[in-house]
Amino acid sequence: MPYDNSAPALGVGMIGYAFMGAAHSQGWRTVGRVFDLPLSPVMSAVCGRDPEGVKAAAGRLGWAAAETDWRALIERDDVQLVDICTPGDSHAEIAIAALAAGKHVLCEKPLANSVEEAEAMVEAARAARERGQLAMVGFNYRRTPALALARRMVAEGRLGTLRHVRVTYLQDWLVDPDFPLTWRLRKETAGSGALGDLGAHAVDLAQHLAGEPLAGVSAQSVTFVGERPLLDGQSGVRAGARNDAPSGARGPVTVDDAAVFHGRLASGAMASFEVSRVAAGRKNALCVELNGTLGSLTFDLERLNELNFYDNTQDPAEAGFRRIQVTESAHPYLEAWWPPGHGLGYEHTFVHQARDLVHAVAEGKGPQPDFEDGLRVQRVLAAVEESAEKNSVYTPIPGSP
Ligand code: SOE
Numbered sequence: 001m002p003y004d005n006s007a008p009a010l011g012v013g014m015i016g017y018a019f020m021g022a023a024h025s026q027g028w029r030t031v032g033r034v035f036d037l038p039l040s041p042v043m044s045a046v047c048g049r050d051p052e053g054v055k056a057a058a059g060r061l062g063w064a065a066a067e068t069d070w071r072a073l074i075e076r077d078d079v080q081l082v083d084i085c086t087p088g089d090s091h092a093e094i095a096i097a098a099l100a101a102g103k104h105v106l107c108e109k110p111l112a113n114s115v116e117e118a119e120a121m122v123e124a125a126r127a128a129r130e131r132g133q134l135a136m137v138g139f140n141y142r143r144t145p146a147l148a149l150a151r152r153m154v155a156e157g158r159l160g161t162l163r164h165v166r167v168t169y170l171q172d173w174l175v176d177p178d179f180p181l182t183w184r185l186r187k188e189t190a191g192s193g194a195l196g197d198l199g200a201h202a203v204d205l206a207q208h209l210a211g212e213p214l215a216g217v218s219a220q221s222v223t224f225v226g227e228r229p230l231l232d233g234q235s236g237v238r239a240g241a242r243n244d245a246p247s248g249a250r251g252p253v254t255v256d257d258a259a260v261f262h263g264r265l266a267s268g269a270m271a272s273f274e275v276s277r278v279a280a281g282r283k284n285a286l287c288v289e290l291n292g293t294l295g296s297l298t299f300d301l302e303r304l305n306e307l308n309f310y311d312n313t314q315d316p317a318e319a320g321f322r323r324i325q326v327t328e329s330a331h332p333y334l335e336a337w338w339p340p341g342h343g344l345g346y347e348h349t350f351v352h353q354a355r356d357l358v359h360a361v362a363e364g365k366g367p368q369p370d371f372e373d374g375l376r377v378q379r380v381l382a383a384v385e386e387s388a389e390k391n392s393v394y395t396p397i398p399g400s401p
Contacts, residue, residue: 005037007032007037007038007039007040009039009040009041009042010039010040010042010080010358011042011044011076011078011079011080011081012041012042012043012044012080012081012082013044013045013046013047013067013073013074013078013079013081013082013083013103014028014043014045014046014047014063014082014083014084014085015046015047015048015070015073015082015083015084015085015086015094016047016048016084016085016086016087016108017046017048017053017054017057017058017061017085018085020085020138021046021057021061021085023140023346023347023350024083024106024108024350024354025043025046026350026351027347027350027351027352027354028041028043028062028354029043030347030354031355031358034336035336035351036336037358037359037362038358038359038363039358041081041354041358042064043061043062043063044063044065044076044078045063045064045065045066045067045073045076045078045079046058046061046063046065046066046067047066047067047068047069047070047072047073048066048068050068051066054066054067054068070090070094071097074094074097074101074103080103080361081103081104081105081106081357081361082094082103082104082105082106083105083106084098084105084106084107084108085108087183087189087190088112088113088189088190088196089113089188089189089190089191091107091111091112091113091117091121092113092118092120092121095107095121095125095135099127099128100124100128102131103133104133104134104135104357104361105125105133105134106135106136106138106353107121107135107136107137107138107371108137108138109137109138109139109201109204109374109377110191110196110374110377110378111137111371111374111377111378112191112374112378113190113191113196114191114382115375115378115379115382118371118374118378118379121371121375122372122374122375125370125371125372132364134360134361134364134366134370135370136353136357136360136366136369136370136371137369137371137373137374139200139201139204139205139369139373139374139377140349140350140352141201141205141286142204142208142368142369143333143353143356144301144304144348144349145305145331145333145344145352146299146304146306146307146324146326146331147205147299147307148331148332148333149307149324149326149331149332150209150288150290150297150307151208151211152332153297153309154209154210154292154297155211158311159290159291159292159293159294159295159296159297160292160293160294160295161267161269161292161293162210162267162269162290162291163269164269164270164271164272164289164290164291165209165265165269165270165272165288165289165290166271166272166273166287166288166289166290166291167202167203167205167206167271167272167273167286167287167288167289168202168273168274168275168285168286169194169198169199169202169275169276169285169286170198170274170275170276170285171194171277171282171285172277172278172279172280172282172283174225174277175278175279175280177225177228178229179228180228180229180230180231181229181230181250181253182231184255185228185254185255186253186255187254187255188254191255192256192381192385193221193223193253193255193258193259193277194255194256194275194277195275195381195384195385196255196381197277198275198276198277198286199259199261199273199275200377200381202273203377203380204369204373204377205288206271206273207265207373207376207377208369208373209288209290210265212265212266212267212269213265213266213376213397213400213401214263214264214265214266214271214397214400215263215264215265215266215397215401216264216383216394216395216396216397216400217261217262217263217380217384217387217394217395217397218261218387218392218393218394218395219259219260219261219262219383219384219387219388219392220259220261220388220391220392221256221259221260221384221388222256222257222258223253223256223257224257224258224278225253225257225278226252226253227250228250228251228253229248229249229250230249230250230251256388257277257278258275258276258277258278258279259273259276259384259388260273260274260275261384261387261388263394266401283302284301284302285301286301287299287301292312294311294312294313295309295312295313296309296310296312296321297309298321301346304343304344304345304346305325305326305343305344306323306324306325306326308321309321325341327342327343327344328340328341333348333352333355356368376399379398380397383395383397
């Protein structure tokens with residue numbers, strides 16, 4: 001959808017239009033209206049297999065045209081950047097083809113369904129980088145202002161030497177045993193369950209906030225509900241959607257419902273993780289805690305405009321956690337938004353992601369997180385699966401110190 005911005009156009013084509021596609025569309029629709037950008041994103045075309053569905057989505061989400069074949073979308077002259085919002089089993093094929101077609105790529109997380117696919121994507125991104133193309137993976141939570149502030153504080157040494165990084169990411173949309181067998185519950189489409197869906201964010205954030213990789217892990221994972229109602233035709237639906245027409249038949253769930261794992265970061269700090277989609281009452285509870293020799297930080301996505309800081313250099317008589325309201329123009333991304341004190345939400349992380357990617361394309365550098373970051377996470381996910389299969393045997397992460 002065009003808007004008044006005199007900067008040169010950057011044509012965007014998006015593949016997939018369910019939950020993540022809607023979130024990315026929100027980012028592309030809004031970014032040029034809030035931030036001053038060196039390029040003006042134009043929502044050229046969206047792609048999906050169902051002709052009626054994709055046409056309706058184009059209208060609803062603000063895309064100028066609809067395609068039903070992703071190969072046609074990546075060949076379009078009005079598309080310079082391909083945004084991949086499909087299930088993980090098609091990420092590698094689409095991203096590699098889009099890079100070969102000379103396009104920049106934004107790919108949803110987790111980067112792929114296997115380490116091998118992620119390695120091939122990194123290879124393709126490296127070759128494309130030589131030609132000036134960029135490839136980014138969508139770990140959007142890095143761009144929550146409070147977590148961007150946390151990253152800044154850790155990098156400035158406000159926490160001293162890190163001792164603990166603790167990340168839990170809990171949801172409850174699979175508590176109901178009759179929730180249908182969507183693509184997110186099948187290994188061949190999603191790669192893994194809560195692990196790839198939520199654990200990918202948790203691992204990326206731990207490594208990003210600490211500024212160092214995990215060296216290895218010991219893990220347990222579990223599938224509590226082994227069979228779920230089949231969907232008619234087994235088409236995927238957005239997370240949270242209910243099956244209105246259950247056929248009565250059930251099929252096997254082939255991914256985890258929950259996983260718990262721990263390990264050490266390269267510096268020796270302890271890192272621990274718990275991810276679940278069956279934690280009743282936890283809706284989108286991504287909680288992060290960092291403890292260092294000079295202080296601690298805590299964050300909860302369900303209160304995303306707040307960051308709690310314990311400064312261990314304070315007078316002990318007055319020491320205590322201080323709640324920083326991350327709503328001020330001094331905070332990351334917030335100068336462009338509302339007057340002081342007015343908070344942001346989930347969707348703003350996608351606007352910030354689009355902002356940073358547009359800058360990276362214009363400046364020809366970055367963007368972070370790139371496909372190498374995505375591969376680093378993928379290796380951790382694979383190590384977690386391997387360790388869990390071997391009943392928690394410590395599993396080193398290849399390539400980590
Ligand atoms: C579903 O569990 C989901 O939408 C994830 O796939 C997203 O990455 C996360 O941001 C919210 O939960």
